[in-house]
Amino acid sequence: MSVYEENYLSKRPQELCHMCGRCCRVVTTSKPYFELLKLKADGDVGACEFLKIFKPFASIDEARAVDKELVDNIVEKMIADGNYDKDKLTFYTCKYLQKDNLCGIYEERPDLCRHCPSTPWVIVPPGCGFEGWLFMEREKIKAKIRKAKEDLLEMKVLKSKNQNEETLKKIEAVEAKIQGTIDLYKKYGSYDW
Ligand code: SF4
Ligand code: SF4
Known part of the structure; x- marks a missing residue:
């Protein structure tokens, strides 16, 4: 991790989080699922860490049924950017998110969760408490x-x-x-x- 990211993470105001659990309930990645599986097979730490906690939804519609606004937001952005390919887009949900929106493995959660939202450019769910701060x-x-x-x-x-x-x-x-x-x-x- 760069010095910038370390500085960024240390100054990020955690109290802005609404603890809504949306960033754990439905997420996606820039790389398609099959690539993540390949990376995992090659021992890539990031892919292994991600697939250890996240399981894929069977379809985009299944993810949409859980969080329509979030899924539509991402699909619309991809269409606008000209990189929407439904066969390469997978949504995931975390196995450890509890019904009360709290993390079931909070103390042992992986770095990818501790770092989220990891840069000012990361796409957060609509209404995320960090939206305004990330923009600034x-x-x-x-x-x-x-x-x-x-x-x-x-x-x-x-x-x-x-x-x-x-x-x-x-x-x-x-x-x-x-x-x-x-x-x-x-x-x-x-x-x-
Ligand atoms: S979506 Fe934003 S406000 Fe909600 S839990 Fe995640 S970081 Fe916190
Ligand atoms: S491990 Fe915890 S913090 Fe990480 S995505 Fe799952 S519920 Fe959220």
Whole structure:
């Protein structure tokens, strides 16, 4: 786990959780079920951990019967993003969620549960107590990245005005550091912000 995620997790206000259990009752993954099974067979820790607690619903409709809003929300987003494939989409439910919405293995729950919601970009169920906070976190990071891009432009100007080799090296080192910050969020779309 990155330093960022550690910092993020430690400052996440847990009291925002409504303890509704929706993020345990119906979930899905970015990878299809057959890929998870293959990863599990290969000993992948994340896949093993996930499949140890989650069992698949027999169909999307079965998951929809449990949480229609959540399932429709995900399906609609996938359709909008152009990556909906019903044969590759599986929903799961946790074996340990109790009727009172509490976790039956709370003290021993795996890291994936302790970390959830694990980044500001994770899709949480509609009405999740973290929705607003996650949005604000995403906005803060986006603002930081935009500032980093401005700084990069300033470095460019500085370079164009400087011929001293030593100074140029220092500027390039700063540039690399700034670029590293932008790259850190590449998978969330930082190049487009
Ligand atoms: S969906 Fe959100 S509010 Fe509900 S239990 Fe999960 S984290 Fe908490
Ligand atoms: S193990 Fe507990 S916290 Fe994790 S998904 Fe199941 S009920 Fe939720």
